[in-house]
Amino acid sequence: MNHNGKPNLTTRSIQPENQESPIHFIKKWETPLSYFYRRNHFPYPILNQYNYWLQVIDGQSKKRYIHLTELLAMPTSTLTVPLECAGNKRANFSPKVYGEQWEAGAISQGKWTGVPLRNLLNDTELTMEAQEIVFEGADLGKKPGTEGIVPYKRSLPLEKALHPDTLVAFQYNDQPLSVKHGHPFRLIVPNWYAMASVKWLRKIEIINHRFSGPFQTDDYMYYPNENNDQGEFPVTTLNVNSTIQQPLNYSILNSGTHKVEGIAWTGRGKIKEVQVSFDNGQTWTKANLSRSGDSDYSWIRWSLVREFTNIGEYTILSRAVDSSGRVQPDSPYWNQKGYGYNAVSKVHVKVE
Amino acid sequence: MNHNGKPNLTTRSIQPENQESPIHFIKKWETPLSYFYRRNHFPYPILNQYNYWLQVIDGQSKKRYIHLTELLAMPTSTLTVPLECAGNKRANFSPKVYGEQWEAGAISQGKWTGVPLRNLLNDTELTMEAQEIVFEGADLGKKPGTEGIVPYKRSLPLEKALHPDTLVAFQYNDQPLSVKHGHPFRLIVPNWYAMASVKWLRKIEIINHRFSGPFQTDDYMYYPNENNDQGEFPVTTLNVNSTIQQPLNYSILNSGTHKVEGIAWTGRGKIKEVQVSFDNGQTWTKANLSRSGDSDYSWIRWSLVREFTNIGEYTILSRAVDSSGRVQPDSPYWNQKGYGYNAVSKVHVKVE
Numbered sequence: 070m071n072h073n074g075k076p077n078l079t080t081r082s083i084q085p086e087n088q089e090s091p092i093h094f095i096k097k098w099e100t101p102l103s104y105f106y107r108r109n110h111f112p113y114p115i116l117n118q119y120n121y122w123l124q125v126i127d128g129q130s131k132k133r134y135i136h137l138t139e140l141l142a143m144p145t146s147t148l149t150v151p152l153e154c155a156g157n158k159r160a161n162f163s164p165k166v167y168g169e170q171w172e173a174g175a176i177s178q179g180k181w182t183g184v185p186l187r188n189l190l191n192d193t194e195l196t197m198e199a200q201e202i203v204f205e206g207a208d209l210g211k212k213p214g215t216e217g218i219v220p221y222k223r224s225l226p227l228e229k230a231l232h233p234d235t236l237v238a239f240q241y242n243d244q245p246l247s248v249k250h251g252h253p254f255r256l257i258v259p260n261w262y263a264m265a266s267v268k269w270l271r272k273i274e275i276i277n278h279r280f281s282g283p284f285q286t287d288d289y290m291y292y293p294n295e296n297n298d299q300g301e302f303p304v305t306t307l308n309v310n311s312t313i314q315q316p317l318n319y320s321i322l323n324s325g326t327h328k329v330e331g332i333a334w335t336g337r338g339k340i341k342e343v344q345v346s347f348d349n350g351q352t353w354t355k356a357n358l359s360r361s362g363d364s365d366y367s368w369i370r371w372s373l374v375r376e377f378t379n380i381g382e383y384t385i386l387s388r389a390v391d392s393s394g395r396v397q398p399d400s401p402y403w404n405q406k407g408y409g410y411n412a413v414s415k416v417h418v419k420v421e
Numbered sequence: 422m423n424h425n426g427k428p429n430l431t432t433r434s435i436q437p438e439n440q441e442s443p444i445h446f447i448k449k450w451e452t453p454l455s456y457f458y459r460r461n462h463f464p465y466p467i468l469n470q471y472n473y474w475l476q477v478i479d480g481q482s483k484k485r486y487i488h489l490t491e492l493l494a495m496p497t498s499t500l501t502v503p504l505e506c507a508g509n510k511r512a513n514f515s516p517k518v519y520g521e522q523w524e525a526g527a528i529s530q531g532k533w534t535g536v537p538l539r540n541l542l543n544d545t546e547l548t549m550e551a552q553e554i555v556f557e558g559a560d561l562g563k564k565p566g567t568e569g570i571v572p573y574k575r576s577l578p579l580e581k582a583l584h585p586d587t588l589v590a591f592q593y594n595d596q597p598l599s600v601k602h603g604h605p606f607r608l609i610v611p612n613w614y615a616m617a618s619v620k621w622l623r624k625i626e627i628i629n630h631r632f633s634g635p636f637q638t639d640d641y642m643y644y645p646n647e648n649n650d651q652g653e654f655p656v657t658t659l660n661v662n663s664t665i666q667q668p669l670n671y672s673i674l675n676s677g678t679h680k681v682e683g684i685a686w687t688g689r690g691k692i693k694e695v696q697v698s699f700d701n702g703q704t705w706t707k708a709n710l711s712r713s714g715d716s717d718y719s720w721i722r723w724s725l726v727r728e729f730t731n732i733g734e735y736t737i738l739s740r741a742v743d744s745s746g747r748v749q750p751d752s753p754y755w756n757q758k759g760y761g762y763n764a765v766s767k768v769h770v771k772v773e
Contacts, residue, residue, distance in 0.1 A: 076435060077431070078429050079431040080429065081669070088428075088429075093432075094435060166671070167672070167770075168671065168673065211675075213674075213675050317433070317522075318522060319518070320434075320519070320521075321565060323563075417517065418519075419519040421566050
């Protein structure tokens with residue numbers, strides 16, 4: 070950044086507070102807290118001493134409490150993990166869909182420190198019948214289409230919940246979690262869209278059946294048909310994706326050499342390659358990749374220097390490929406609620 | 422605003438610093454400085470003691486200096502004036518055009534205090550031959566398509582320059598002008614797009630011919646044809662315009678009563694009427710208008726309360742009419758550089 074300019078968050082909604090990260094200007098592996106995007110379903114919860122006790126409830130409804138100080142005394146993991154809102158880039162869908170009109174800034178990443186969830190659970194709690202684990206945040210409110218007051222609540226299948234990298238985190242970038250990002254406890258679920266990383270975590274419940282709830286089986290579902298709800302399936306892992314950070318869309322450049330750069334990430338394996346096109350997809354060049362070294366989950370940074378000798382207009386595309394063989398598609402996977410946008414990233418520039 | 426949410430500026434470019442106001446959340450007549458949009462052509466100038474002396478140059482190249490303290494001793498005017506970037510809403514043009522992709526936030530207003538320019542000029546300077554007045558800012562740099570280093574420089578026709586409300590301002594909202602908004606002197610040209618309100622004003626030159634320069638006769642010109650530069654004419658007065666502030670585009674509302682509200686402004690006369698449509702333009706209802714009382718230049722605030730009983734999708738339009746008879750058009754006036762967008766304002770909402 071420079072001493073004059075502060076690229077702030079972009080407000081999409083005041084209540085609840087939804088604000089986008091200035092992603093085009095983030096060049097670090099660890100996004101400073103002040104540039105981390107904010108995504109809320111409800112007003113910020115008002116915390117008290119109860120929130121420092123995590124409730125664990127087993128399949129027989131037996132309750133147990135774990136205090137923050139107990140977590141602090143346990144062995145921890147630190148992982149650099151991007152959190153991406155499932156609605157990131159929703160504004161790009163056509164036909165347009167309802168919901169916050171996120172552009173590319175509903176993603177941020179940094180260093181999360183916490184205790185692997187599985188180390189918090191006892192064998193007696195994880196019975197043979199256990200099927201899912203439900204996570205409840207302290208945030209609650211009314212929700213269109215649902216009766217009464219509902220808390221934010223999501224479940225994970227057992228195998229994901231017990232993955233060694235699924236953390237109950239209490240630090241971000243070596244600082245205690247901030248109140249706006251889940252203080253004192255936030256579930257961190259690497260590779261999944263961020264609706265799974267429940268903030269203000271207060272209750273962990275092991276259940277012997279499939280969980281259903283408005284944030285699990287109504288929202289955060291892909292409904293691929295425009296006119297009916299058939300063929301729906303849940304939003305889970307991140308799609309392979311990339312964002313061109315610079316140059317900005319529709320900018321005017323001097324002729325000469327310019328750096329084209331951005332980030333790329335995936336929820337399955339690692340980013341293997343990022344390809345860039347300067348002729349609207351006819352030919353592609355591999356970008357140089359730079360990895361944080363810190364974590365396999367981290368986004369990668371990519372760049373390419375190019376001489377723009379000819380005056381005129383260019384369409385620049387970026388396309389990430391992951392180690393599971395997935396490639397960003399030319400067209401987005403349209404769905405009613407606008408989740409998981411990952412079509413090829415595109416900017417137009419004019420060289421004068 | 423609430424205690425949780427701070428709707429910050431949206432960065433469009435870091436160097437030069439271009440940042441959009443969170444216009445959808447501004448409910449006051451006087452925008453606090455921290456929410457005022459920033460539009461620069463060059464890096465911020467580095468000021469020194471010379472900048473406190475205004476240079477006045479007459480048609481015979483005779484120079485005179487006026488110090489800030491002399492201005493402070495003169496009778497002043499205070500006016501509530503909106504400044505709108507000529508590129509405001511450029512992102513809405515289709516076909517898309519190059520340049521900063523401003524949404525609706527390249528406009529802000531507040532109280533400007535200064536000395537009418539005409540009171541600063543002597544009769545001997547304003548000869549019969551005088552035709553235009555040229556204003557030069559302290560900001561400068563390279564510009565694509567122009568040789569060497571150029572300062573930001575614009576002219577006004579004599580009658581506009583000598584209008585009693587054309588001010589050499591030194592205060593905003595009763596505070597000394599901030600460095601980012603033109604300290605110590607900024608020209609304020611009510612009713613014109615803000616490229617005329619030259620910041621860091623250092624030189625005022627009376628000329629006996631028509632001024633030409635890259636910010637006068639190249640940029641800030643309407644080029645209405647896509648394939649050639651014919652039919653061009655300069656950007657001057659504000660078009661009649663309105664913005665729907667709430668609800669936000671593509672938001673999901675509970676069924677029930679909602680306030681639809683916004684602002685409207687014009688560069689010719691006053692806003693006479695704002696009409697709102699809930700059926701994509703088939704029928705229109707007059708909104709309630711609220712005027713600042715402070716100034717004829719101020720935007721007006723409009724609102725309408727409506728019961729959304731039926732679940733479904735709505736397209737809400739707003740259309741301002743001014744006292745000169747101008748109405749916001751259904752389609753924008755497309756031009757190569759994307760100036761003066763003022764098509765009917767539109768939001769889509771879904772009631773659940």
